[in-house]
Amino acid sequence: MGYIMDLRKVLGHRPIIIPGAAVLFANEKNEILLHERADNHYWGYPGGSMELGESFEECAKREAFEESGLIADKLEFLDLESGESTHYIYPHGDEIYVAGVLYLCREYHGELKIQEEEVVRQRFFAEDELPYPMDPMNEMFIRKAFRILKGEV
16 A cells, blocks of 8 residues: 555545456355455455556455455456446545456465455355445446356356
């Protein structure tokens, strides 16, 4: 978060565009890993903002490991997120728009662990047991990942 923290020192809470990446991990049962965020208690997937000099794939792998404990061995492009629907205001007032790349990951290793500053709990969910509340855009990408896992896309 060094780069974003440096920007915030200059810009305060004003809106900024955040480049980032996220990973939707799928297990052998075609369940997807979701976690409950500590800041707003919404459910989502591991991801976050890019550091200077980092590629989207490097960002995705780093954030996924930091938030889940899992190491992504192979990432599959899933989708892009950007635009008005990515606007978010954090509880402390920072305002962002996300420009991010989402990946699906079926090949990974490691043990699940929680990054307590950002994640309350996490586990793999089947499509018919998705937890709520959840950001509508996150749900759209999660459902797309399930369609890919079922061979529908």
